[in-house]
Amino acid sequence: MPQILVEALAKTYRVAERAPGLTGAMLGLVRRRWREVHALADVSFSLEAGELLAFIGPNGAGKSTTVKILSGILRPSSGRVEVDGLVPYEDRVRHVARIGVVFGQRSQLWWDLPVIDGFDLLADIYRVEPERYRRRRDELVAMLRLEPLLDQPVRQLSLGQRMRAEFAAALLHDPAILFLDEPTIGLDAPSKLAVRDFVRRLNREQGVTVLLTTHDMHDVEALAERVIVIGQGRLLTDGPFESLRASVLAERRLHIDFAGAAPELGIPGVTVRARSERSLELAFDPTKIPTPKLIADITARHAVDDIHVDEPAIEEVIARFYDLHDAGEA
């Protein structure tokens, strides 16, 4: 039995259409016209305990709706959801006591209170035993290096510091499942690294199941063994990132710096992506032209200073994938 089970999930919102201006507003009070928006059409997946899954997709694809349903805030129009044997939206209070949620854009903490006071209050809200709470809090404070921040009011923290406090706040009650909605949004590079490192440790060392939505492909690259791409309310792919890359863009890139002027190569199956006075960037399919053979051919005929091979950036792969599925923002 998987820990999280989602079957044929659909969510349709009714959105009131309103003519612009004051007349429109008045008319809207009397007679409303409704338009149906299918936020989720048919989404199924399951997640075993201890997995780390990244949920990606363009804006408006249905990521947040899915997380909201899984965390018990929203009721789906149809479909079945079970998390740890509970239906989240039927049994909200019991369900949310067992999960942790971090929203990158929203704070859990009390703005005017010192961090430690917010933690104390959360322990009472979640009914954590004092002894267990102290142990868990000290552990999280050490992992997230929060010691110097504990006495500061939340409003005085930087965004990076606040996110670290948010993670501790979401984990004080020791949930087995953690939902992260864009946890690295707006963070500087060191803070992003700290968040990724922490999430990885939490998943690997403590076995916490993590479901993460993000637009930052480096989050995906650094964290997730499994990626679900969702577009226009439908599940487009579900699997390891490498197989997604292979299915979309099985392309390699060859960067060459020549000793002299960059030559015209004219090799069939190889395209020139960029050219400068003394260097070229080539794209080719390694299943058709083996990389060692291509390099051997070029170095045999031209004097080369430097050469290296890489793959398309993850952003490029995803953008291409959205294009292929016509999944861009509606």
Added chain:
Amino acid sequence: MNALALYGRYIITSLRAQAQYPTATLMLTAGHCAATSIEILCVFALFHRFGSVGGWSFGEAALFYALVNIMFSLADLLSRGFEVFGTDFVRTGAFDRVLLRPRAAALQLAGYEVRLSRLGRLIQASIVLVFATNLVPITWDARAVAIALWAVAGGIGLFMGIMVLQATLAFWTVDSLEIMNVLSYGGVQAAQYPLNIYAAWFRRVLTFGLPLACVAYYPVLAILRRPDPLGAPDWLLPLAPIAGFAFLALSFVVWRTGMARYASTGS
């Protein structure tokens, strides 16, 4: 930790947050006290001009005024979260955070913010109560004190019920919540005067619809040991405040339908 103890923790938390800005809190309290004092001056001007209104003296009217304002200020103190629910919770999405915590949403909202500045109205109303006691005069024996406390409790329930209804409306629309102020602030104004000065249809509204008379007019008659000039039986007068609790209970029933709607629309 049980719900009541947690509620206490919420209140302490809110007070500590306000203690971060002591001067502002003090100024707001003094300002609120002064602003609401204007209302008793209006009542005084009316009675000064006409001597008595509907068979009531200024001292008796001041007793109505004091009790109604005490109950309103306490309810206002305890239900800020419902009052600002549309603007601060639904519109901003902060209500999702409330739902992510394993506690009743209503409990979290009631404990959201206890504004010390609202004590301004309470202080002012308490001073008026002392004046009224001397003017009438009222003997505060155990019976009178018990009825007054009971009436205030019922009144807190009634005014909280109005705020809960106002919050419930926010599940459908976050615009035009001003209309609810007719019930809360307008209710305070209406209940400051004895019921028998109003037209019959309005008296029925204040007794059976929005039962403000049940938490103010009838118990005050009982405190003053006066028979109801409108003919309600004497035994009923001290029981009337129970209507406030009934109103609150009914408001929470409506609130639950709003919650169900939120879960299906998310806005």
